[in-house]
Amino acid sequence: MGGYSLLDGVRVVEVAQLAPSSVGGHLADLGADVIKIETPGRGEGVRYAGAQAVGGPDGPGFMHLRWNRGKRSVELDLRTAEGVEAFLRLAASADAVVEGTRHGYLDRLGLGWERLAGQRPSTVLCEVSGTGAEGPYRDLATGGMWFDAYAGLRTVDTARPSPPGVMGGSAETPQAMYAVGAYGAMAVLAAVLRARTTGVGARLQVSSADVAIAWMPDRIDGALNAGRTHRRPGWTADGRLPDWPLLDAYATKDGGAMVFGSHTPKFWRAFCDAVDRPDLLEVDLASVDEGSDARARHVWRELDAVFRTRTRAEWTALFLAHDIAGGPVNTVTELVDDPHFTARATTYDQDGFRFAASPVRVVGEEFAPQRAPEFGAHTDEVLGEIRASRPSITTTTRGTET
Structure with a gap:
């Protein structure tokens, strides 16, 4: 059965x-x-x-x-x-x-x-x-x-x-x-x-x-070992990577959103090439110093403006074409019409209804x-x-x- x-x-x-x-x-x-x-x-x-x-x-x-x-x-x-x-x-x-x-x-x-x-x-x-x-x-x-x-x-x-x-x-x-x-x-x-x-x-x-x-092991294990850990070099005081704008969500032209996950050099370079923004590659997002927060916020504002120029579908197509890490954000209602969802065996039919499969x-x-x-x-x-x-x-x- x-x-x-x-x-x-x-x-x-x-x-x-x-x-x-x-x-x-x-x-x-x-x-x-x-x-x-x-x-x-x-x-x-x-x-x-x-x-x-x-x-x-x-x-x-x-x-x-x-x-x-x-x-x-x-x-x-x-x-x-x-x-x-x-x-x-x-x-x-x-x-x-x-x-x-x-x-x-x-x-x-x-x-x-x-x-x-x-x-x-x-x-x-x-x-x-x-x-x-x-x-x-x-x-x-x-x-x-x-x-x-x-x-x-x-x-x-x-x-x-x-x-x-x-x-x-x-x-x-x-x-x-x-x-x-x-x-x-x-x-x-x-x-x-x-x-x-x-x-x-x-x-x-x-x-x-x-x-x-x-x-969430980072949370509970961190609390259990409070005072016995050290901040890892290259991370900000608030627990983020200095290139956090490359790991964020951005609004799109059609009122949707994309999750951007391109903080490794390969993906970040591919994105900047694809949108013709070589200037962003010149911004130092690796160093943690007095100016790191201002540089990150500058890049975030630029990316916010860039992402608003295309729809989710257009961004998804661009990510696939240029090997850029990230993907579209869905509500549950939008998910059931998402092409990736409908292309895979994510559901089965029974008695006239559709249900999520294992x-x-x-x-x-x-x-x-x-x-x-x-x-x-x-x-x-x-x-x-x-x-x-x-x-x-x-x-x-x-x-x-x-």
């Missing part, structure tokens, strides 16, 4: 809500059989999340269609004896279990690491949470916007209400909320690979707060996942499979197996 065939034969049982469902989502995109356990009567919380409903006012949300595509949905009550038995048999048949709720959910049900590893020593359990297993914020109810704010990645404006279309005091897109799935999937695959080779399982823990911390490309295969399942759609199918195969449940106690 997944998008590709790379993980054919890998089974993952997922007990997750909202963003942690993206861990199983990445694995399903690569071809794993991801069995999503959903609570009776409610189901996955992300099913109807978001301001846009697909197919009708009560239709699913895009995050559900992305993160849960290619999975099989099983309605199972883990608070009942029948649900516990079915879950344990599913876990015994799987390479990995993903827990993506507030930390300790499976433990509180008696279905955590000790129970799972006891019945199958090669089990991989990936516990995905907001704040992790330790620390004073462990039990803090959190959400996607907060992780970045906690780690200093999200700037907020408390002086006024959020403008239309913006929530959480900032228009910045959450980063850790979306990145946690990739980290979790990477960890699961590494642990499964080891388990298949050695028979040794692993208990993994990935938190969105920790992902936010790790996302960023992974497998040469020779088409990305074609099954649609995210209806709530409980595979309950009978999956439970029938484990009844037929009857995977063994082993309990290990003090070195003995029963």
